[in-house]
Amino acid sequence: MRARPLLTGLLVPVLLVAAWQAAASAGLASPQALPSPLDVLLRWWEYLAPPEAFDPAQSSRLGWILSGELVGDALASLYRVLLGFAIGTGLALPLGLLMGASDRAHRLLNPLFQVLRPIPPIAYIPLAILWFGLGNPPAVFLIVIGAFFPVLINTITGVRHLDAVYLRAARNLGAGRVTIFTRVMLPGATPYILAGARIGIGTAFIVVIVSEMIAVNGGLGYRILEAREYTWTDKVIAGMFTIGLIGLAIDTVMSRISRYLLRWHQELER
Amino acid sequence: MTAHIVVERVGQEFRSPGRTVVALRDIDLTVERGELVCLLGPSGCGKSTLLNAIAGFLHPTSGRILVDDAPVVGPGPDRGMVFQEYALFPWMTVADNVAFGLRVKGVGRAAARQRAAELLGRLGLADFGDRYPKDLSGGMRQRVAIARVLAIDSPVLLMDEPFGALDALTRASLQDLLLGLWAELERTILFVTHSIDESIYLADRVVVMTYRPGTIRRDLRVDLPRPRDPSSAPFNEIKRELAELVMNEQHRQEAAERGGAARD
Numbered sequence: 001m002r003a004r005p006l007l008t009g010l011l012v013p014v015l016l017v018a019a020w021q022a023a024a025s026a027g028l029a030s031p032q033a034l035p036s037p038l039d040v041l042l043r044w045w046e047y048l049a050p051p052e053a054f055d056p057a058q059s060s061r062l063g064w065i066l067s068g069e070l071v072g073d074a075l076a077s078l079y080r081v082l083l084g085f086a087i088g089t090g091l092a093l094p095l096g097l098l099m100g101a102s103d104r105a106h107r108l109l110n111p112l113f114q115v116l117r118p119i120p121p122i123a124y125i126p127l128a129i130l131w132f133g134l135g136n137p138p139a140v141f142l143i144v145i146g147a148f149f150p151v152l153i154n155t156i157t158g159v160r161h162l163d164a165v166y167l168r169a170a171r172n173l174g175a176g177r178v179t180i181f182t183r184v185m186l187p188g189a190t191p192y193i194l195a196g197a198r199i200g201i202g203t204a205f206i207v208v209i210v211s212e213m214i215a216v217n218g219g220l221g222y223r224i225l226e227a228r229e230y231t232w233t234d235k236v237i238a239g240m241f242t243i244g245l246i247g248l249a250i251d252t253v254m255s256r257i258s259r260y261l262l263r264w265h266q267e268l269e270r
Numbered sequence: 271m272t273a274h275i276v277v278e279r280v281g282q283e284f285r286s287p288g289r290t291v292v293a294l295r296d297i298d299l300t301v302e303r304g305e306l307v308c309l310l311g312p313s314g315c316g317k318s319t320l321l322n323a324i325a326g327f328l329h330p331t332s333g334r335i336l337v338d339d340a341p342v343v344g345p346g347p348d349r350g351m352v353f354q355e356y357a358l359f360p361w362m363t364v365a366d367n368v369a370f371g372l373r374v375k376g377v378g379r380a381a382a383r384q385r386a387a388e389l390l391g392r393l394g395l396a397d398f399g400d401r402y403p404k405d406l407s408g409g410m411r412q413r414v415a416i417a418r419v420l421a422i423d424s425p426v427l428l429m430d431e432p433f434g435a436l437d438a439l440t441r442a443s444l445q446d447l448l449l450g451l452w453a454e455l456e457r458t459i460l461f462v463t464h465s466i467d468e469s470i471y472l473a474d475r476v477v478v479m480t481y482r483p484g485t486i487r488r489d490l491r492v493d494l495p496r497p498r499d500p501s502s503a504p505f506n507e508i509k510r511e512l513a514e515l516v517m518n519e520q521h522r523q524e525a526a527e528r529g530g531a532a533r534d
Contacts (some may be wrong), residue, residue: 108399168327169357173371173422174347183370264361264402 035234044070044238052254069223070239076247077208077219079183080136084143085204089197091144092151096193097185099152100159113152121207129215139211139219146207147200154196158189191265194258200256205247220246274458275301275324275426280333282319282484286298292483293319294330299477299486303425306452306459308469308476310512312520316429316484317462324460325351325428337426348372350419354431356411358403364414365390365399371422389417393447413447420451429461433468445471449496466512470505471498478515481523488515 017037023029024036031039047070054064066072099106121142127137162185170184183186224239282294293316309317311348322328324335326345335342337349345351350371358367367462368386373379390399393413403411412432418429435439452459463469469476470492478488490512494504 022400060459158480165353165355165357166359168325169351169353169359170370171327171345172325172347172349172351173418174374175370176374184359186357190361264363266360266404 001012002047005025032231032233035237039234040237040241043232043234044241047235047238070242072224073218073220074242075238077212077221078246080139080143080212080216080219081204081208084140084208085201087140088144088147088200088204089151090194092200093155093193096152096155097159097181097189100156100189101181101185106156113149116152117149121203122210125211125214128211134217136216139208142207142211143204146203149194150199150203154192154199155189158192158196159185161192162188186205190237190261192252194261198251198254198258201250202247205250209243220262272303273300274301274303274305274338275460276336276339277320277324278334278336278471280323280330282316282323282328283331294323295482295483295485297333297486299489301460304456305457305474306461306472309460309462309479310464310466310469310476310516310526311479311484312464312481312516312523314523315479315481315519317479317483320479321351321430321460322461324426324444336451341492343527347375347422348424349426349428350422350424352412352415352419352427352429352432354434356403356408356415357412358411358418359409360403363400363402364395364406367403367414367419368399368467372420373423375397385421386417387420389420390414407440409444411437412444416448416451420455425457427457427459429459431462434463434465441468446497448472464516466509466516467500470494470508470512471500476508476512478512479519481519482526487519488512 020034021037024031024034024039035043048068050064051069052058054061058064059067066075095109099109124142124145125138128141132138132141141175166184166188167180170180175184208219209221212219213225215235216222220239220243224236226245227233227235227239277297277299280294280297281292284293294446297320297470299320309320311317317453319328324342328347341378342349358364359370362370363381365386368389368466369377369379370384372385377385387396387399393416395410395413395417396404398410403414406414408502410530413496416431436444445468447460451457461469461472473492474493476488476490477486478490479485480487490508492508494502494508498505500506
C-alpha cells in the first residue's frame with residue numbers, strides 16, 4: 001500500500017480510538033464496561049509478553065519469546081483450525097469432484113447432504129461432547145463440519161459449471177477418465193473450490209472460538225470467556241482484537257494463495 | 271486416392287418433449303485421404319452435428335461412420351478437433367496445452383515439451399510457451415489449438431468454424447497458414463464454415479447442406495489452382511452458384527424461425 005491510501009484508511013480507526021480514549025478518560029463509562037484503549041493495550045502487552053525473565057538455562061530465545069499466554073492460546077486455536085480445515089477439505093474435495101462429475105453419485109448423496117447442510121456446526125456441540133468428551137477432538141470435529149460443506153458445495157458447483165467444451169477437447173486429445181479428473185475437472189473447478197475454501201476457513205475460525213468457549217480449556221475462545229469471569233474487560237477486548245487480527249491474517253494468506261493458483265484466470269485481470 | 275472418412279446414410283434426431291428435430295437425414299459423404307472438404311450452410315443446417323458425429327461426440331440415430339474402415343465409437347486422437355471457441359485449457363500454459371495430448375499418450379515430459387516448442391515455433395508462437403491462453407489474442411489462441419492437434423499427429427483434422435470468431439485479416443492469414451500446413455503434412459481435413467468465400471478459398475470440395483432436415487444439397491468440386499484469387503472470375507462464378515444455394519437455405523431457416531415465433 002502507498003502512503004496516502006494507508007493514511008486515509010487509518011483515519012477513521014484513529015479518530016474512533018481517540019474518541020474512545022476521551023470518553024474513558026472523562027469517566028463516561030465504567031472501566032468494567034469499557035476500559036480505555038490504553039488499558040486494553042497494556043493488558044494486551046501483558047498477555048503477549050513472556051511471564052518470566054529470559055534464562056538461557058531454561059529455554060531458547062525463541063522459546064522464551066513464544067512463552068507468553070497469548071502466543072500459546074493463538075497457536076492452540078490456529079492448530080485446531082488448520083487441522084480441522086485440512087480434514088474437512090480433504091474429505092470434501094474428492095467427494096465434491098465425484099458428485100460433480102457423476103450424476104449417479106450426485107443422486108445418491110445429495111439428498112443426505114441437503115438435509116445435513118442447514119444444521120449449523122454449532123448445533124453439533126452437544127453431540128460432539130457426548131461422542132468425544134472435552135478437549136481437542138470435539139473442537140476439531142466441529143471445525144471439520146464447518147469447513148466441509150462450503151468446500152463440498154463449491155466443488156460440486158465448480159465441476160458442474162465447467163464448460164463442456166474442455167471435456168470434449170480432453171477426450172478428443174485421448175485423455176482417459178483419471179486424466180480428465182485430475183487435469184481438467186480439478187483445475188477447471190479451482191476458482192469455485194478456492195471460494196469455498198475461503199468460506200470454509202472463515203467458518204472454521206468462528207467454530208473454533210465457540211467450541212473453545214464450551215468444550216476446551218485453552219485457546220483464544222476459552223481465554224476471553226475466562227477473562228469475563230474475572231471481569232477483566234480489558235483482557236476480553238484484547239483477546240477479541242487478537243482474534244480479529246488472526247482472522248485477517250488467515251484471510252490474507254488465503255487470498256494470496258488464491259491469486260497464485262488462479263494466475264491463469266481471466267477475471268483477475270483488472 | 272482412397273476413402274478416409276465414409277459417412278453412410280447417417281441420420282440424427284434430437285428429441286425433446288413435444289418436439290423432434292431432424293438434424294441430419296440420410297447423409298452420404300466420402301472424404302478421400304488427403305482431401306480438404308468444406309461443409310457449408312447456414313446455422314442450424316446440421317454441419318456441426320455431422321462433424322461432432324464424426325468426432326465421436328454424438329452417436330447418430332441411424333447409419334454409420336467409418337474412419338480408416340473402422341466404425342467410429344467415440345472420440346479419439348486419430349481425429350483431432352479444432353473448436354470455434356478454441357477450447358484451450360485456460361489453467362495450462364500454452365506449451366502445456368500443446369503437450370497435453372502427448373503427455374496423455376505417455377510421451378515423457380521433456381520430449382513432449384520439446385515437440386510443443388517445435389510446433390509453437392512453426393506457428394510463430396515460439397516466445398509464448400510460458401504464457402497462459404488469456405494473454406493471447408484470438409488468432410494466436412487458434413494457432414495454439416492447431417498446434418495442439420498437430421502434436422498428436424491426427425491423420426484427420428476436424429475443424430468446427432475455427433476462424434468464425436476472428437477478424438477478417440487474422441482470418442485470411444490463418445487460412446493461408448492452414449493451407450500451408452495441409453500441403454506440407456498431407457492431412458485429411460473436414461472444415462465446417464458458413465462463409466462461402468472461405469469454403470471456395472480452402473476446399474477441394476464444398477458440400478452444401480440444407481436447413482432442417484440436414485441433408486446434402488450439393489457436392490461441388492473446386493478445381494481452381496492455389497493460391498486462389500477471390501477477385502477472379504472463376505472464383506466468383508462458383509461463389510454465385512453457392513450463394514444461391516446457401517441463401518435459399520438461409521431463407522428457409524429464417525422462415526422457420528418466424529413460423530416458430532408465431533406459434534409461440
